[in-house]
Amino acid sequence: MFSGIVQNTAPVRIEARHQDLWTLSVPLTASQRDGLVSGASIALNGTCLTVTQIDDAGRAHFDVMMETLRVTNLGDLHEGDLVNVERAARFGDDIGGHVMSGHIQGQVPVVEIERPQNNCILWFGITPAQRRYLFAKGFAGLNGCSLTIGEVLDDRFNVFLIPETLNVTSFGEIKVGDRVNLEVDAHTQAIVDTLERMRAAGEL
Incomplete structure (x- = not known):
């Protein structure tokens, strides 16, 4: 379980790149x-990965399999790219964001960036399938950040980022065209999918 509160960014190292299986590593903080x-x-x-090794330099290693490479943006990484890092929550930790699983449903492209004074507004393009699970003032996990949704239109939605989020996460360097991992609220997804199955079965 994760809270969606990114702890830091870290440069990724690609340790090995095999057919449908990559090994990545990142440096960890002392905590x-x-x-x-x-x-x-x-x-x-935002992608939940299992630590396979912790080396003497304090780097955590991960194997990334073919489905993860297909669904997430980890397969687009290059040596030295920054990734958002969050260690799984432990009993007793404060959950300052939202409960997240680290299971990515897909990616959304950045289609517009607005920068009014002291603000940053990111717009993401969405498919009709993704649109079903997104609601104004709901939340979404974007590259591991738990963020409140602003507006939701037919083909896009936005989030508003505070300076701290821009400083701590990789969103400070994001560009139009970048693809971001999306995790939707599991409770919303369960409700929407259940209602759609009931409607299709004539139970509503």
């Missing part, structure tokens, strides 16, 4: 290494 063992979970760009 992230504290008590960490192989088999633990860390989210990179």
Whole structure:
């Protein structure tokens, strides 16, 4: 389980690139290494990955399989690219964002960036299938950040970013055309999918 509160960004290293299987590593902070063992979970760009090794330099290693490479933007990474990092929540941690699973449903492209004074508004393009799960003042996980949705139109939605989010996450360097990992609210998805199945079965 994750809270969607990104702890920092880290440059990724591509340790190996095999057919449909990559091995990535990132440096961890001292607090992230504290008590960490192989088999633990860390989210990179919101994608829940299993730690396979913690090396002597304090880097966590992860194997990224073909489905993850297909669905997420981890397959687009290059050596040195920054990724958002969050260690899985532990019992007793404050959940300052929203409960997130780290299971990515797909990607959304950045289609517009507005920068009014002291603000940053990001617009993301969406498909009709994604649109069903997005609501104004609901939330979405975007590259691992739990963010409140502003407006939702037929083919796009926006979020408003505060300076702290821009400083701590990779959103400070985002560009139009970049593709961002999307995790929708699991409760909203369950309700929408259940109602659609009931409607199709003539139960509504």
